[in-house]
Amino acid sequence: MAQPESLKGCCLLVVEDEYLIAADLTASLESLGVEVIGPAASVDEALSLVDKNSDRLDGAVLDINLGNERVYPVADVLTARGVPFVFTTGYDAVAVPTAYAAAPRCEKPVDKTQLVRWLSNTGSRKSVCSGRLS
């Protein structure tokens, strides 16, 4: 279940305002056979991408701090639509509002193996990614 291959064919949204990090993460995910939606650098862009790809999104990787704004509105929409997500953050747990404290979180710099493991687990809970494997 924790095998990176389990992400193959998944459709994941990436939200990250720092280009270098976004590009690197996108490249890593694509090399695992993931179809990356985005990356998006702002809440507006992310919300519009969620809207357009709502029926095919299997999960999302959300950077909490997007310059002058926080990613939480995107997290709310994804929660409402039942799309699992993982936060990436430079913040300690204490700085994350309690409403989101339970969401899985990868601390920066992101350990990609750990990120993929999280994504595989959340994805498999929904039986979405694994369904596409066959």
Added chain:
Amino acid sequence: MSGESLVPNNEELFELLVESSIDFAIFSTDPNGLVTSWNVGAERLFGYAEDQMLGRSADVIFTAEDRAAAAPQKERSDASIHGRAADDRWHQRKDGSRFWASGLMMPLRSRGAGFVKITRDRTEQHQAGERLRENEERFRLLATSIPQLVFLTRPDGDRTWPSPQWIEFTGLGFDSSLGLGWLEAVHPDDREATQKAWREARLKGEYYIEHRVRRAANGEYLWHQTRAKPLEGESAAGSDWVGTMTDIDDLRGLQSRQHVLMAELQHRTRNLLSVVQSIANQTIRSTGSLEAFGTQFGSRLRALGRVQSLLARVEDQVIDLHSLVTAELAAHSEDDIASSKIKVGGPAVALPPTAAQALGLALHELATNAVKYGALAQPTGKLEVTWELKAEKPTPEIVLEWRESGVSMPASGSLKRKGYGSELIERALPYQLRAKTQLEFGPDGVRCAILVPVPTESFHGSA
């Protein structure tokens, strides 16, 4: 045997009593105050021998001020009218020294026979009382003049005295503040902790809590630090404690700001590490050997370091574009920066940190290319980096131009269209800063135009 009794008669008993009372001055005077008897106690207390005083006015034991104010006469008159006159005042010995006397003057039973006066030295007791009064006065003065809110309390938090400052600050009256009435001014959410601290105070021997107290003037709650301790000489369970409440609202504000700053610092540090990780990954993808990786990665890391050190130097975390450009160029070509080979110019513009970092890395790639293949590698080459502000648009823009000239362009090997530098310029800047960029390989050198929208507050001199 006849008529003689074995027990002393009253007169003899009285005389024995008077003579043996060495701690009491006992003397009698005629109606005008002339001494008719003077016991040993009086000798000891006033310093005058009996034979010096008999027939003399007893008024000499009064101070000069009291004599001038006719106090001796008044005492005799009071004693005649009321049957007694209290005598609590400073008296004076033969040697001029003073002591506090406490005594009584009474008229002798047979009218017109004079007076008897009994008195003793109560200086120590008097001074102790005075000291106590002074201490109390000093306490009141201190308690009512310091900025803290002061109170006296029982060890269980029952207030017995609130200072005027407390009354003014909370708007609660003196009586309403007594007992547990003062709790009314404490924030409802803090009341339980406030009372719990009182339950623990007796054991600890002191009270301490930080809680919010309402200011009557505007209804806002301000953080206060409240401390109380038993008064000196009292046990913890003893009757009186004294307490102070100090306004620490500003301090609490600073502390919470510090927490926000620490979180922000965390975020930036970890983000920077992520950027370093990404640069490493991308450099690995684009370089063939470990040696080439080492050179390129090191050079990019130093560019990142330069932006960071510029950021660390400025207090409000904005970087002047001119410093950013010259720092990058100087790092590559220390000699050329001062020569006519390089021209740098533009108005003062302050860049926010994210913009500075992205732009710094892009300039680094341009400069690296120029040093390797372009204007800074060839004797005839020239470089102009200029910028201007377009403030008339809804969102003001910085338009920066990097223009190399006099370069004979190599057939290949320079800043490649698919290279890391062009990726930063053509993709990273538009992504991160919503910039518009144009990178051209002209016949006599590289040209790059970068248009970055900036928030209005980034202009020097404007609000």
